[in-house]
Amino acid sequence: MLTRISVRNWRAFDTADLALRPGLNVLLGPNGAGKTSWLEAVAFALTGAPVVLPNARLFARAAGQPVQVRVEFQLGERTYGVTRGLTAQARGQVALECGGRRLAEGAEAVTAAIERELGVPPEFLLRVLYMPEGDVYRFLEKPPLAAIDAHLQRVFGLEQIAQIHVAATRVRQEVKRERDSLASLAEQALQRAQVLAEGRARWGDDPFTQQAELRKARERLKAELEAASARRRELQEQAHRLQQTAQALERLAREEAALAGDDPDEAVQRARQQVVEREQAEQQLAQQLADLRAAQRLLADEGTKLRRRAPLDLAADDPELRAQRDAAETVLREIDAALARASAELQGVRDSSAFLTTQPPDGATEPVCPVCRQALPEPLRQRILAENAARERQLREEIARLRARRVAARTGLERAAAALHERLLAAQDARERQTADAIVALESQQHAASQARNEAERQYRAALERRRRLGELAAQRAELLAASGDSADLPARTAAVRQALGEAQQEEARRTQELRQVQEQLATLDGYLQLLAMEGQPPQLLERRRLVLARRELLAELFAAAVQATIDRVRAGALAAAYDEVARAWERFSGWAPVRLEAGAKGKLAVHTAARALELAQLSGGERAAFLVLLHAHLGRHFGRGGFLLLDEPLEHLDADSGQRLLELLRARLPRRRADAGGVGHGRGRGGASRARRHGRAPGAPALAGRAALGLTPHAPCAREIDTPAGWLLDFQPEVEAPQTGKPG
Amino acid sequence: MEMQSVRHRAPAVDAVRPVSVFRAALLAAATEQRKSRARSPERVAAVSRLCDADLGMLVSEFEALLAESAEVSRLVERLHAALARLAPEPRAEEEADVDAD
Numbered sequence: 064m065l066t067r068i069s070v071r072n073w074r075a076f077d078t079a080d081l082a083l084r085p086g087l088n089v090l091l092g093p094n095g096a097g098k099t100s101w102l103e104a105v106a107f108a109l110t111g112a113p114v115v116l117p118n119a120r121l122f123a124r125a126a127g128q129p130v131q132v133r134v135e136f137q138l139g140e141r142t143y144g145v146t147r148g149l150t151a152q153a154r155g156q157v158a159l160e161c162g163g164r165r166l167a168e169g170a171e172a173v174t175a176a177i178e179r180e181l182g183v184p185p186e187f188l189l190r191v192l193y194m195p196e197g198d199v200y201r202f203l204e205k206p207p208l209a210a211i212d213a214h215l216q217r218v219f220g221l222e223q224i225a226q227i228h229v230a231a232t233r234v235r236q237e238v239k240r241e242r243d244s245l246a247s248l249a250e251q252a253l254q255r256a257q258v259l260a261e262g263r264a265r266w267g268d269d270p271f272t273q274q275a276e277l278r279k280a281r282e283r284l285k286a287e288l289e290a291a292s293a294r295r296r297e298l299q300e301q302a303h304r305l306q307q308t309a310q311a312l313e314r315l316a317r318e319e320a321a322l323a324g325d326d327p328d329e330a331v332q333r334a335r336q337q338v339v340e341r342e343q344a345e346q347q348l349a350q351q352l353a354d355l356r357a358a359q360r361l362l363a364d365e366g367t368k369l370r371r372r373a374p375l376d377l378a379a380d381d382p383e384l385r386a387q388r389d390a391a392e393t394v395l396r397e398i399d400a401a402l403a404r405a406s407a408e409l410q411g412v413r414d415s416s417a418f419l420t421t422q423p424p425d426g427a428t429e430p431v432c433p434v435c436r437q438a439l440p441e442p443l444r445q446r447i448l449a450e451n452a453a454r455e456r457q458l459r460e461e462i463a464r465l466r467a468r469r470v471a472a473r474t475g476l477e478r479a480a481a482a483l484h485e486r487l488l489a490a491q492d493a494r495e496r497q498t499a500d501a502i503v504a505l506e507s508q509q510h511a512a513s514q515a516r517n518e519a520e521r522q523y524r525a526a527l528e529r530r531r532r533l534g535e536l537a538a539q540r541a542e543l544l545a546a547s548g549d550s551a552d553l554p555a556r557t558a559a560v561r562q563a564l565g566e567a568q569q570e571e572a573r574r575t576q577e578l579r580q581v582q583e584q585l586a587t588l589d590g591y592l593q594l595l596a597m598e599g600q601p602p603q604l605l606e607r608r609r610l611v612l613a614r615r616e617l618l619a620e621l622f623a624a625a626v627q628a629t630i631d632r633v634r635a636g637a638l639a640a641a642y643d644e645v646a647r648a649w650e651r652f653s654g655w656a657p658v659r660l661e662a663g664a665k666g667k668l669a670v671h672t673a674a675r676a677l678e679l680a681q682l683s684g685g686e687r688a689a690f691l692v693l694l695h696a697h698l699g700r701h702f703g704r705g706g707f708l709l710l711d712e713p714l715e716h717l718d719a720d721s722g723q724r725l726l727e728l729l730r731a732r733l734p735r736r737r738a739d740a741g742g743v744g745h746g747r748g749r750g751g752a753s754r755a756r757r758h759g760r761a762p763g764a765p766a767l768a769g770r771a772a773l774g775l776t777p778h779a780p781c782a783r784e785i786d787t788p789a790g791w792l793l794d795f796q797p798e799v800e801a802p803q804t805g806k807p808g
Numbered sequence: 809m810e811m812q813s814v815r816h817r818a819p820a821v822d823a824v825r826p827v828s829v830f831r832a833a834l835l836a837a838a839t840e841q842r843k844s845r846a847r848s849p850e851r852v853a854a855v856s857r858l859c860d861a862d863l864g865m866l867v868s869e870f871e872a873l874l875a876e877s878a879e880v881s882r883l884v885e886r887l888h889a890a891l892a893r894l895a896p897e898p899r900a901e902e903e904a905d906v907d908a909d
């Protein structure tokens with residue numbers, strides 16, 4: 064049982080110490096108080112692995128400071144203490160002690176020692192003996208089948224039995240092989256008598272002399288075969304060389320024929336001359352193109368200037384336009400003079416009319432003549448006014464006509480200038496287009512000339528290559544002829560060598576055949592002599608051995624089959640017994656009866672009643688939580704030494720009555736005076752808030768609220784201090800027996 | 809040794825004893841062999857010679873192998889030795905005695 068937990072710089076605590084009581088320990092406290100930290104401290108101390116947090120480094124309350132956890136527990140009469148740390152300084156303090164004696168030091172050694180003492184591996188401890196918060200969902204998604212199975216392997220020695228099965232299978236196979244081999248020997252023995260009779264007839268009374276002679280013949284034939292093979296290899300080499308020479312000469316001849324033609328030096332000269340001519344032609348074209356492009360640039364400049372000039376400015380360069388301009392200017396001057404005269408007269412008439420109309424003489428009542436200053440009679444004034452008005456109309460018409468003439472003269476001149484400008488621009492455009500077309504044509508000619516030059520260069524290079532290759536071929540031919548002699552008798556020499564090679568191959572084949580015959584005779588004779596040596600052994604011995612091996616094979620088969628069946632049945636039986644305990648506990652908790660548990664595919668459990676089968680996922684949230692608590696408790700007790708069980712928020716999904724029944728069931732399965740189980744929770748339920756307020760605490764914060772809701776009576780006074788971890792520990796006894804509520808199956 | 813201590817401390821070991829399971833399985837396998845039709849005369853002879861003493865020796869051997877080293881070659885050697893005790897090699901002089909009889 065767990066007796067004490069001490070931590071330093073551990074999650075919620077700087078330094079804290081918690082002494083546990085025998086039996087069921089329940090930690091109640093507000094969020095963030097550090098309840099789970101205690102459970103994690105136990106799991107870390109016993110396994111060295113983080114459970115809830117992804118990294119052990121995060122356990123440290125103050126980063127960089129040493130973290131230390133110490134857990135004390137009892138197994139039987141022995142008291143153990145395990146200490147673990149995280150920093151480099153604390154690593155050396157990882158140790159397991161028992162009765163003041165160090166059992167192990169170092170993280171891995173301590174983990175192994177704890178596994179040995181508790182009888183459960185770390186995986187089993189973390190998946191079965193420790194039920195973290197939210198395990199309801201993890202268990203459904205991923206049942207701890209692998210952890211349980213691995214533990215079963217160790218608990219029941221299945222690893223050893225599996226090794227025994229491997230050995231039994233191997234023994235059975237070896238015995239079977241031996242028996243098959245013996246059966247083959249027995250068949251041979253049946254033929255032995257016949258072989259011996261034939262041997263005696265063939266080899267006579269002195270087979271050993273014949274064996275010696277055959278061995279001598281074998282050695283002689285080997286030597287002769289070796290000589291024949293050497294001769295054949297030499298002739299093969301000669302024939303190969305002659306064949307290669309003939310093929311090389313033939314290849315040279317074919318290539319020379321392909322390169323045949325005029326003199327290679329002359330061909331090179333001609334090709335070179337052609338290259339020079341093509342280069343010159345290309346250069347000429349390039350020069351012409353450069354000239355034309357210069358002319359195009361000049362034309363472009365002229366065109367730009369022409370477009371920018373005013374049309375009337377063209378009169379400076381064009382005599383006809385200049386004459387037109389001069390004539391137009393003369394007409395315009397005449398018109399302007401006439402206009403000036405008419406305007407002056409018009410002004411005089413207007414002045415006269417104005418005087419006669421608006422300017423009477425000083426003090427006079429009648430108008431006077433502006434010239435003579437005598438009074439004008441009214442009729443005369445009227446007549447003069449009428450004449451003035453008529454003259455003014457005439458003058459206005461005259462001025463309008465003159466102005467129209469002036470505009471017409473000016474417009475005619477401008478039109479003539481514009482027409483001239485248009486003609487000049489059209490001529491300029493035509494010249495530019497002509498020049499551009501000429502450039503395009505010349506570029507095309509230059510491209511063709513470039514291609515012609517390239518082709519001439521290619522021909523020149525080909526002529527050079529032909530001359531070089533012809534020289535090489537001549538040298539190779541000379542070399543081949545120097546090595547192989549006169550080429551004229553080459554076919555005859557090749558035929559002679561091939562004939563000799565054929566004869567050598569036949570000789571080699573004859574020797575090979577003879578050697579094979581002698582070796583076969585020798586092998587037959589050796590077999591005969593071996594059988595002769597074995598003659599006289601009792602054939603019943605062989606038969607007896609066959610019976611012995613058949614019996615051994617049967618026993619090995621039975622043994623291997625029984626070992627395999629043992630592995631299967633032990634595993635299934637152990638799980639069935641554990642599940643049966645859980646089923647009984649579930650009957651007491653739920654009131655369902657009878658109940659049977661079965662593990663389906665991938666270790667998923669189902670609860671079978673008389674009427675139906677429910678998978679865990681089909682139970683309500685509270686039922687699932689209670690079921691898993693019972694499952695953890697019984698698997699832990701069944702397959703481990705049952706020293707403790709750590710439950711984080713085990714009543715999270717339960718109502719008050721169910722929580723009470725579950726706790727009572729856990730208490731009931733505890734041996735007396737053993738601290739087997741520990742749980743943490745916030746303490747929820749009816750009346751919790753009011754009870755908390757009575758004790759001057761915020762609703763939902765400490766522990767007594769939950770205790771009251773569960774109907775548990777604390778041994779300690781309600782008013783005791785519960786701010787310290789020791790104060791969170793709730794020691795209780797049930798007030799009433801768990802009600803046996805029934806639920807239809 | 810370490811495994812022994814773990815095994816014997818497990819509360820559930822008493823409920824399921826591998827040796828008992830092995831004995832029952834071996835008996836069932838032997839019964840099945842006696843009922844089945846043998847393929848060869850040697851096999852027929854071997855099945856007919858199978859007796860309770862043989863099965864008892866195999867159970868004892870299994871129990872001894874549980875405490876043996878987990879090294880397969882060692883287990884194979886022990887099993888061969890056990891089979892040799894149950895079905896010893898014939899000797900020429902025995903044959904001679906049999907012939908004389």
